[in-house]
Amino acid sequence: MTRDKKILQFARNLVELSLDNGVVTESRVTDVLNALKKAELRNKLALLKTYLYYIRKAVAEQTAVVSTPGALSADTLSAIESNFTQVYGRPISAVTQDDPSLIAGVRIRIGDDVYDASVSGRLKRLADNVH
Structure with missing residues (x-):
């Protein structure tokens, strides 16, 4: 031990x-x-x-994995980096990942934290609340 x-x-x-x-x-x-x-x-x-x-x-914990059904502009990725760098108080770099299952919107994963602003995520939350 x-x-x-x-x-x-x-x-x-x-x-x-x-x-x-x-x-x-x-x-x-x-x-x-x-x-x-x-x-x-x-x-x-x-x-x-x-x-x-x-x-x-x-x-x-220092990487924001940004999942989207389409491409994001460099300005958007830069804004995501600066926003999460400010939120977490440490340098965060963003990388993109294609995920057509999201339908529209984005899902961002930093370490164990997940920020879901996708249509599929909203539909899932709606379905969970109906039951």
Whole structure:
């Protein structure tokens, strides 16, 4: 149990080392992985798996995945980035994802948070309220 807590804490510290101005960067992650490669550690595989989990979580928390049935303009994506950067108090970058099932509107996912302003989402909420 203590070993697991140590691995979790060490992995969290490695994620902190992977941040550059609050953003996970490829160069920092590469530096951390190169240092780990040279280090003599017990349970290196468990540490790497835990580190990967936390890195994925950190990247998801700094990325707004904008799902739309059609294309969005660069100005709209920029507005989404600036709005959510202000809301979350950390840098947020937006990426688009095509999803024709939304019919119209957008669904934005940042980490575990989902903002749904799509027609299909509204229809689903309406159907849930009818029953």
